[in-house]
Amino acid sequence: MKIGPSIMCANLLRLQDELNYVSQADWLHIDIMDGYMVPDFTFGIEATEQILNYSSLKSEIHLMSKSPLEHVEQYVKLKPDIITFHPEVLYDPLRVVYKLKEAGIQTGIAINPSIPIVALNEVIHQVDRVIIMGVNPGFIGQKLLKASLTKSLHLADIIKQKGLNTDIILDGGVKLENLKEIYEHKVDGVVVGTGIFHHNLGTEAALKAFKHTAKELHKEGQYH
Numbered sequence: 001m002k003i004g005p006s007i008m009c010a011n012l013l014r015l016q017d018e019l020n021y022v023s024q025a026d027w028l029h030i031d032i033m034d035g036y037m038v039p040d041f042t043f044g045i046e047a048t049e050q051i052l053n054y055s056s057l058k059s060e061i062h063l064m065s066k067s068p069l070e071h072v073e074q075y076v077k078l079k080p081d082i083i084t085f086h087p088e089v090l091y092d093p094l095r096v097v098y099k100l101k102e103a104g105i106q107t108g109i110a111i112n113p114s115i116p117i118v119a120l121n122e123v124i125h126q127v128d129r130v131i132i133m134g135v136n137p138g139f140i141g142q143k144l145l146k147a148s149l150t151k152s153l154h155l156a157d158i159i160k161q162k163g164l165n166t167d168i169i170l171d172g173g174v175k176l177e178n179l180k181e182i183y184e185h186k187v188d189g190v191v192v193g194t195g196i197f198h199h200n201l202g203t204e205a206a207l208k209a210f211k212h213t214a215k216e217l218h219k220e221g222q223y224h
């Protein structure tokens with residue numbers, strides 16, 4: 001199972017150190033909040049560009065935006081590896097998908113806890129990853145909703161039936177303690193915020209612990 005630290009949960013006064021501590025992660029997850037789709041704000045273009053320039057990790061920009069069609073233009077210019085948006089806010093999410101494909105950027109879609117998997121029918125075959133939100137986005141440190149895990153099993157079935165290669169990622173409420181349960185629900189990767197950056201082991205050791213646990217689960221291998 002792959003581990004993607006969510007940089008919005010880092011100690012921002014020590015951002016370079018925090019980026020160094022997670023340099024062995026599988027990818028870096030950068031949340032962009034627009035103040036509409038979710039109440040808070042995070043990084044703008046300038047800050048995101050600085051983070052991308054400094055980190056050598058594969059990068060994902062998660063657009064928590066009510067207007068992804070407009071916002072995606074600016075973030076495409078930063079050339080991240082993946083841009084993930086919420087299709088539920090658009091009548092025609094494929095327009096964003098095509099923009100990303102045209103730009104050669106991998107496409108992710110994220111769905112909030114209230115959105116059923118069936119809502120992805122029109123787009124699932126066009127995207128590289130689906131992020132299932134384990135919490136209602138906007139705030140860090142919330143508890144994982146069990147219904148999101150059930151959703152993951154449902155999504156895994158659909159991906160298998162359709163013969164797709166789409167990654168299932170879970171974002172929100174991921175801790176070392178629930179990693180096994182998450183893995184058992186056929187999740188391929190997790191976005192981890194406070195579980196890494198607020199862990200009492202410290203960021204670097206927490207990431208190591210996550211990677212070790214993920215490796216052990218993979219060795220057991222009975223679920224994937």
Ligand SMILES: O=C(CO)[C@H](O)[C@H](O)COP(=O)(O)O
Pocket residue numbers: 006008009031135136137138139140141142171172173174191192193194195
């Ligand atoms: O989408 C999010 C919250 O809206 C973030 O990815 C957040 O970083 C997850 O934090 P935590 O792991 O503490 O739940």
